[in-house]
Amino acid sequence: MNDDVRADLVLRGGRVHVLDAQDTRAQAIAIGDGRILAVGADTDIEPYIDAGTDVVELEGRAVLPxxxxxxxxxxxxxxxxxxxxxxxxxxxxxxxxxxxxxxxxxxxxxxxxxxxxxxxxxxxxxxxxxxxxxxxxxxxxxxxxxxxxxxxxxxxxxxxxxxxxxxxxxxxxxxxxxxxxxxxxxxxxxxxxxxxxxxxxxxxxxxxxxxxxxxxxxxxxxxxxxxxxxxxxxxxxxxxxxxxxxxxxxxxxxxxxxxxxxxxxxxxxxxxxxxxxxxxxxxxxxxxxxxxxxxxxxxxxxxxxxxxxxxxxxxxxxxxxxxxxxxxxxxxxxxxxxxxxxxxxxxxxxxxxxxxxxxxxxxxxxxxxxxxxxxxxxxxxxxxxxxxxxxxxxxDHAESWKGTLEPGKVADLAVLSDDPDAVGAQGLPTLRIERTYLGGEVVYDAASAPIATGEA
The missing domain is CATH 3.20.20.140 (Metal-dependent hydrolases)
Known part of the structure; x- marks a missing residue:
């Protein structure tokens, strides 16, 4: 990484599903200027953190594109x-x-x-x-x-x-x-x-x-x-x-x-x-x-x-x-x-x-x-x-800049209450959507603005 690059937002300590063709998994993700700077282990993301970085402790929760x-x-x-x-x-x-x-x-x-x-x-x-x-x-x-x-x-x-x-x-x-x-x-x-x-x-x-x-x-x-x-x-x-x-x-x-x-x-x-x-x-x-x-x-x-x-x-x-x-x-x-x-x-x-x-x-x-x-x-x-x-x-003709959690792509994220791998496809409806980010900005937070989502 460039030593001058610092993240605006880091989510760490979770299960990050990149959803690329290789099915890459990680623990943490760093975001700056609305885009993904890096994904990797918590230790890989540590250098992106400074005093101005908003650090979210996932505590085992999952992140999807x-x-x-x-x-x-x-x-x-x-x-x-x-x-x-x-x-x-x-x-x-x-x-x-x-x-x-x-x-x-x-x-x-x-x-x-x-x-x-x-x-x-x-x-x-x-x-x-x-x-x-x-x-x-x-x-x-x-x-x-x-x-x-x-x-x-x-x-x-x-x-x-x-x-x-x-x-x-x-x-x-x-x-x-x-x-x-x-x-x-x-x-x-x-x-x-x-x-x-x-x-x-x-x-x-x-x-x-x-x-x-x-x-x-x-x-x-x-x-x-x-x-x-x-x-x-x-x-x-x-x-x-x-x-x-x-x-x-x-x-x-x-x-x-x-x-x-x-x-x-x-x-x-x-x-x-x-x-x-x-x-x-x-x-x-x-x-x-x-x-x-x-x-x-x-x-x-x-x-x-x-x-x-x-x-x-x-x-x-x-x-x-x-x-x-x-x-x-x-x-x-x-x-x-x-x-x-x-x-x-x-x-x-x-x-x-x-x-x-x-x-x-x-x-x-x-x-x-x-x-x-x-x-x-x-x-x-x-x-x-x-x-x-x-x-x-x-x-959408947009695979070069969205759709997976790869560095350089926009920081559009969904934070889930648990890992999809832990519950399987049939257990997905039991997972809560805890936060949604669009370009690195929160557009939904279950803790502050729950929305009724109707029948299952």
Whole structure:
């Protein structure tokens, strides 16, 4: 180390999970100017301490990289909280927010909730003019404008990646509106490390339990679902989806497509492969949900440089509903995760809050259950934790500066009451979030500002 370098903050005497590919562990971490200076044994960090250093004695507690929920509807979450779609309160009818004051309050409320869960980054997956007349009031252009305002005021309590939407959330879209939106998209921001407009969200289809996911086979009622883009028949709608994906790629925008049906997923992957072949670029397009991912398609995602974001908690709730709709057996209990693992696709775990609470602990526990017994439980836990930290940083094009606790990266941290290794994946929900740091600054402290986090 440079003898002149001194830490503003040191956390020592604990279990520091770097969550790099090598599964590095340490006792202590030194932080200066919002970035990680060093990790190592307590003795390694001692030289970074002087009279001005804030030293936190962990006393065996654990430190993880700040959690990154790669699919979290924060504006919607704040409008519903503490209710969730699958929770005791259930979905609400009509508008959740009616004016800018309520929208602002909803975003800020969501910020408090996610900070209390150790979340320091999230993707807001679908905000923009396509939802200006949407029923909830939670997704339109005014919400995007408020995000810009709150960022300028320094009031966002997490790093936000936002995807623009030019059609209704979970509803139909006009292809021309998507193309016009892509052409006119304003992605300029003050500081992309704090608030970034990453690209565009396209809703490809519905969901299998509702029989409106677009599938190769047939549902029990004889239908096969349909794409949500306009068109006179399946072929035209498929062509329109391909056109929209290629247009976004050529504009340099990351594309995230809600795609649950196997036929939708195949159309999306085909479109991305064509776009990348014609205009090579590392934009990291990805599939959202991927419920009925064909096993043969998974390697094609990897070849195209694509990712996926999937939700274990939702899969656990809905798999039998999907099986009833498709008239087949309950889908394989490891849902698409096993195929994605085997193909080497950089997929993330996420909550899709407020469908369920944005609690990564319960999501990882659910993922572990769906995957079944592990030959190496510690190695699996490490991989699942990375799907909430390092891999979403890749999705954000930010793996060089966040997502792991390596020197030089931002000091986004979650302090837990105990070591995840000590309790295992199934014990994660028993761990308390004791403190959350964003860029080395405390944004949540359980001792002084507890936040109710709703149902487990």
């Amino acid at each position: 700040g959690i990154n929920d790669s699919h979290l509807h924060a504006s919607w979450l704040g409008g519903m909280w503490p209710d969730t779609v699958f929770g005791a309160g259930g979905p609400r009818e009509g508008a959740l927010v009616h004016d800018d004051a309520q929208r602002r309050e909803a975003i800020l409320r969501a910020g408090e909730v996610i900070a209390s869960l150790g979340i320091t980054s999230y993707t807001e997956p679908g905000i923009g003019p396509g939802e200006d007349d949407g029923p909830t009031g939670s997704f339109g252009q005014p919400v995007l404008d408020l995000y810009r305002t709150l960022d300028a005021e320094g009031l966002l309590r997490a790093r936000v990646n936002l995807l623009l939407v030019f059609g209704l959330i979970d509803g139909p879209a006009r292809t021309q509106a998507i193309l016009d939106g892509i052409r006119d998209a304003d992605t300029t921001v003050r500081d992309p490390a704090r608030f970034r407009i990453a690209g565009v969200k396209i809703f490809g289809d519905g969901i299998p339990p509702m029989r409106n996911a677009y599938i190769h086979g047939r549902y029990d009622d004889g239908t096969h679902g349909a794409l949500l883009l306009d068109g006179g028949d399946d072929d035209e709608r498929e062509a329109h989806l391909r056109t929209a994906i290629v247009a976004a790629h050529e504009a340099g925008l990351q594309v995230a497509v809600h795609a649950t049906g196997d036929r939708t997923i195949d159309v999306v992957v085909d479109a991305v492969r064509r776009a990348v072949a014609q205009h090579p670029a590392d934009l990291r397009h990805y599939v959202v949900h991927a419920d009925l991912l064909p096993r043969d398609t998974a390697p094609l995602l990897a070849e195209a440089g694509m990712g996926a974001t999937i939700q274990a908690g939702i899969a656990a709730v809905t798999s039998e509903w999907a099986a009833a709709a498709t008239g087949g057996p309950v889908p394989t209990p490891d849902w698409p995760a096993r195929a994605l693992f085997d193909a080497g696709v950089p997929f993330t775990l996420s909550s899709d809050a407020p469908v369920l609470p944005p609690d990564w602990r319960t999501e990882i526990a659910a993922a572990d259950r769906l995957l079944g017994p592990a030959a190496d439980a510690r190695a699996r836990l490490h991989e699942l934790l990375r799907r909430y930290t390092a891999v979403p940083a890749w999705q």
